[in-house]
Amino acid sequence: MTPEKFIDWLAPVAQRICPRYKLYTSVCIAQAAMESGWGRHTIGDYNIFGRKAAAGDLFTEVRTQEYYDGELVSVVDKFKLYGSLEEAVEDWCLLLTQEPVYVEHVDNTSLETFVQTMASIYATNPDYAYDILATIAASQLTQYDE
Template sequence: MDASEQTAFIKLLGEPVQKDYTRTHILPSLVIAQGILESGWGTSELTKSSNNLFGRRGTYNGKSVQRIDTEIGKEGERNDVVVTYRKYPTIAESIKDHIESLLTSEIKVNGKPVKRYQRVMDAKTYKDGALALKASGYAADIDYPQKLITIIEKYNLHEWDKIKFINHTVKHGDTVYRLASKYGTTAAQIKSWNQLNQNYTIFVGQKLRVK
């Protein structure tokens, strides 16, 4: 894969994750690096046969593919097993499903369900995020965090973590609906970004995120 193809692949993963960051709080660099590492830049057999970038098992909307994989047993023995993997109609849906899985996976702590990857969502740097993925049980490979960090730094993927917001200082005559129209978004989105009340109440001098 040449440099231009790598750039296109990075953009393919980075754009949707960055766009959705304010909802997910998952750093784009982490997901891009995961996709690169786990799919071999999109060249793996699993990616080619099912658009499955992240090796997610099971079925997706009833679709799957089966592969014979080698797994290591408790005594260190190697066993060939048939594994069912999700088959996606598009790469975009593979990315979306991966993100949703990180957001919704739960474990029980003291009998109560908690978000399994909460530490990943709380991470403010790609290094913390990579370590959080391993600590949360995402991968068995003890070198997994360092592999992600190496990829992120080699390809400057941390640049995707610089989320740029546009803020607006409320003036006389402003309403949430007028601001939504001005900045090409929706009133509901501005309400969500700024945790406004049900009446969309704003006041002069208030700083709002509008994009």
């Protein structure tokens, strides 16, 4: 999928769901683009956020790369399976607004502050925040926050 087609596919759903949670649609789109390679590496049909499975979730096992102690290593992990794109976006929103490690950082923060804080919790990649912000800028994703 091209970046343009990926945005056309995801943006309408994200624009409907993210504002209900007071989350930036641009961050949702950028993070999904990064996690899924613009839809080329989606886990199952709709896991575009690289969300790992918890107890009771439907899942599939996938080889992935994680940073541990500054070193990139290959591991096999369990990732969530979703029945729809709406379900995946809703789950991303719920994670960021209900999971205690994120809750205190969601309300009343600027886009950059939100990304910097969320990224350090969400991913092991030390450049994750920079990459999200660069993706937002390069694809002019802030237009979807309105």
